[in-house]
Amino acid sequence: MYDMVISQAQVVNEGCIQVLDVAIQGERIAAIAPDLSQAACKQTLDAQGRYLLPGMIDDQVHFREPGLTHKGDMATESAAAVRGGITSFMEMPNVNPLTINAQALEDKYQRAQGRAHANYAFYLGASNDNLEQIKSLDPKTACGIKVFMGASTGNMLVDDPRVLEEIFAHAPTLVVTHCEDTPSIHALEAEYRAKYGEDVPMAYHAKIRSEEACWKSSSFAVDLARKQGTQLHVLHLTTARELALFTAGPIANKQITAEACVHHLFFNEEDYATLGALIKCNPSIKTAADQAALLQAVVEDRIDVIATDHAPHTWEEKQHTYFKAPSGLPLVEHALPSLFEHYHAGRLSLEKIVQKTSHAVAERFQVQARGYLREGYFADLVLVDLNANSPITHENCHYKCAWTPFAGQTFQSRIEATWVNGQLAWSQTQGLAPAQGQRLQFLR
Ligand code: DOR
Numbered sequence: 001m002y003d004m005v006i007s008q009a010q011v012v013n014e015g016c017i018q019v020l021d022v023a024i025q026g027e028r029i030a031a032i033a034p035d036l037s038q039a040a041c042k043q044t045l046d047a048q049g050r051y052l053l054p055g056m057i058d059d060q061v062h063f064r065e066p067g068l069t070h071k072g073d074m075a076t077e078s079a080a081a082v083r084g085g086i087t088s089f090m091e092m093p094n095v096n097p098l099t100i101n102a103q104a105l106e107d108k109y110q111r112a113q114g115r116a117h118a119n120y121a122f123y124l125g126a127s128n129d130n131l132e133q134i135k136s137l138d139p140k141t142a143c144g145i146k147v148f149m150g151a152s153t154g155n156m157l158v159d160d161p162r163v164l165e166e167i168f169a170h171a172p173t174l175v176v177t178h179c180e181d182t183p184s185i186h187a188l189e190a191e192y193r194a195k196y197g198e199d200v201p202m203a204y205h206a207k208i209r210s211e212e213a214c215w216k217s218s219s220f221a222v223d224l225a226r227k228q229g230t231q232l233h234v235l236h237l238t239t240a241r242e243l244a245l246f247t248a249g250p251i252a253n254k255q256i257t258a259e260a261c262v263h264h265l266f267f268n269e270e271d272y273a274t275l276g277a278l279i280k281c282n283p284s285i286k287t288a289a290d291q292a293a294l295l296q297a298v299v300e301d302r303i304d305v306i307a308t309d310h311a312p313h314t315w316e317e318k319q320h321t322y323f324k325a326p327s328g329l330p331l332v333e334h335a336l337p338s339l340f341e342h343y344h345a346g347r348l349s350l351e352k353i354v355q356k357t358s359h360a361v362a363e364r365f366q367v368q369a370r371g372y373l374r375e376g377y378f379a380d381l382v383l384v385d386l387n388a389n390s391p392i393t394h395e396n397c398h399y400k401c402a403w404t405p406f407a408g409q410t411f412q413s414r415i416e417a418t419w420v421n422g423q424l425a426w427s428q429t430q431g432l433a434p435a436q437g438q439r440l441q442f443l444r
């Protein structure tokens with residue numbers, strides 16, 4: 001007897017879309033077939049032709065716990081995530097205290113247990129002096145090792161070339177990098193400060209956090225990974241120029257992979273005029289030509305993964321002038337709907353969106369039994385209505401910081417329901433269920 005059958009959904013999975021029934025038993029997908037209407041089950045949900053996808057696995061979020069919980073916390077931000085169809089998240093180490101040793105890492109898993117609405121894993125952060133922690137990391141206990149090769153929120157810059165060389169040589173698991181060259185950025189900051197004082201117009205963020213700064217750092221990371229044989233995943237690419245560093249094609253067997261984030265695919269330089277600091281983030285949102293190149297790179301599989309870099313800051317913090325306004329935007333609730341806008345515009349297929357937000361992430365991070373709709377895999381599912389106008393406002397978003405860079409947009413799609421480990425985590429009709437996220441397991 002199945003616990004539930006979701007019937008007649010347009011299932012988007014493994015490169016195709018088919019009308020299918022999906023049966024759930026306990027935490028797992030028990031059957032996928034064209035017609036399970038004769039099967040015994042406790043509950044049926046008629047999808048009425050809406051789309052059923054494997055949940056998004058977001059490999060880059062900042063949920064601000066411990067130490068920065070006035071901006072967000074694991075409970076609030078993971079609740080917003082399941083509303084957005086994200087069923088697993090991988091969380092970053094730039095909190096307070098920094099997640100730079102095994103103890104701080106374990107503390108985060110403890111905090112997530114019973115409070116995370118989606119499944120979770122945490123990065124071990126690199127610093128200029130925690131090489132021994134990195135070397136002794138058990139690869140099953142962290143999704144990866146995060147290296148800030150450019151300074152951003154939190155003080156985590158690793159800028160000692162000898163240390164970087166050692167990290168890349170000895171990392172026991174995937175290294176993920178934030179690539180921006182900090183000295184180049186500091187020089188440009190000084191230049192713009194001399195010209196405009198403290199109140200630099202926000203649009204110059206694209207010039208200060210420059211294409212050259214990105215190129216310098218990404219090309220250095222890629223060279224180092226080639227030299228040391230490192231498994232490298234470069235986070236949030238923002239420029240057309242950097243894309244030449246990566247190869248197009250299937251993710252299987254790639255040693256070096258690339259990522260784009262939803263806001264860099266959605267916004268461009270022209271949006272600073274209306275959104276100002278609300279879209280200030282690192283690396284910066286750049287030109288319309290860069291945005292178009294990123295989208296093209298997704299299509300041709302040069303970009304392997306799409307993530308959010310969900311990084312909430314309070315509304316008050318974002319009201320400051322250029323140098324004081326922190327970088328980062330809240331995104332998890334609107335990430336998939338923003339990608340469906342590219343689908344509606346004919347820029348990305350649904351299959352491609354699922355590949356980049358779920359299949360490829362599971363592959364790259366060796367996530368056990370998630371990322372696909374397959375019998376025996378965890379039932380992490382999202383039901384989507386692709387024809388439901390959804391006006392986005394600050395008032396109807398669910399981040400602790402209570403604002404969204406998408407306010408004023410009307411998305412053409414909305415998430416109807418999200419299941420995590422076979423349980424309804426949230427739905428339009430039933431609201432939010434108690435937290436039931438589990439720790440992600442890695443096949444390493
Ligand atoms: O814009 C950003 N915000 N980029 C980062 O790398 C960090 C993040 C944050 O934590 O606020």
